[in-house]
Amino acid sequence: MTSTVFFGIAELVTNDELLDGADHSQHLGRLNDAAVVVQDGLIAWVGPAAQAPPADDRQDVGGRAVIPGFVDSHSHLVFAGDRSAEFAARMTGVPYDGGGIAASVNATRAASDEELRALVGARVAEMRAQGTTTVEIKSGYGLSVADEARSLRIAAEFTSETTFLGAHVVPPEFADRRPEYVELVTGEMLAACAPHARWIDVFCEPHSAHAFSEDEARVVLSAGRDAGLALRVHGNQLGHGPGVRLAVELGAASVDHCTFLSETDVEQLAAASDTTVATLLPGVEFSTRSPYPNARRLLDAGVRIALASDCNPGTCYSSSMPFVLALAVREMGLTPAEALLAATVGSAKSLRRNDIGAIRPGNPADLTVLDAPSYLHLSYRAGVPIARALASGGCERLGTGIHRPPDR
Secondary structure (H helix, E strand, O other), X not given: OOEEEEEEEEEEEOOOOOOXXXXXXXXXXXXXXXXXXXXXXXXXXXXXXXXXXXOOEEEEEEEEEEEEOEEEOOEOOOOOOOOHHHHHHHOOOOOOOOOOHHHHHHHHHHOOHHHHHHHHHHHHHHHHOOOEEEEEEEOOOOOOHHXXXXXXXXXXXXXXXEEEEEEOOOXXXXXXXXXXXXXXXXXXHHHHHHHHOOEEEEEEOOOOOOOXXXXXXXXXXXHXXXXXXXXXXXXXXXXXXXXXXXXXXXXXXXXXXXXOOOHHHHHHXXXXXXXXXXXXXHHHHHHHOOOOOXXXXXXXXXXXXXXXXXXXXXXXXOOOHHHHHHHHHHHOOOOHHHHHHHXXXXXXXXXXXXXXXXXXOOOEOOEEEEOOOOOOHHHHOOOOOOEEEOOOOOOOOOOOOOOOOOOO
16 A cells, blocks of 8 residues: 655645535635645545645645546547548538538448557547546447447446447438337347446437437437436537436436527426536537537526536547636636536536545545646636646556446
């Protein structure tokens, strides 16, 4: 058993509302001139630097801020190919409708396992270099039994939070046979993918001819639940629709996008705040010239929110959680503290995890250090690479996939 004390922390954000002596005015559990002791990859002690217990090793953070590692609860990292021309077209006014996903499907199917593994590894390393310590990874660019299963096997090499998204869009070869594709997703494909996944997801979007209706989505989610997978939903991205209602009805852990919400949607999310999180993905709005969700409205109504990157090749090819926070503060009405909470505690809640998103004894040592004296610089210095995951001598969550979540 080895231990390390990290000291010289100008500002420590713990998200621990029970931490003695901390500033809890914005629910961040903040300490100035703090220290953290890590033992065998876990947080062993948190408090004022002057009271830190002895440890085997000492690391001086040099007057920087330390925060909980970002929890990126929505990403699509298993893909090949390039869709930058599609992005350029959207910047000239071409709308997004989900149709470009087929291009990524073709490239992903053509790539070897080794190529996909290298691409995912590079993207995970990029995330960690920007402060992310937990990531959820979806399939969804294979859309065949074999390609969806291998996508999840590869994703599971990097994270325990893997999501089966065979119901991303209907692939071109099934365009005139939608019922057959739904049957495939809920049958042979689900059987092949469930052993490699914790979650099942569906793109429930009546405003896209490529995505799934409410009835189709309900069939997919119900089959996944029967197979032992927990539920997530892509919903209300392109317009008002049934995604939120379906997610709440079925008790999904998260409904993601939530760009277009009615008053009824907001009321349902508020009533289900202990169960269903609204995960907001402002990088998508930035990359598609779409209106931003009103996060202020959601928080004021009592909705539990999360922030995630939705890193994907079509609608947001950014892995930067600091960029997401800056957008949430500038465009969505959140304070810097609210944005940080949504990107850590909120995203952990959307994964139904209480062991990540906070720096408290017993949790994994998922620490992110900022080249700045305060967390406020995450939004204040938008676009500047000031955040990075801090190597703590323990097992690093991104890149090993060895930390398993609680039993579902």
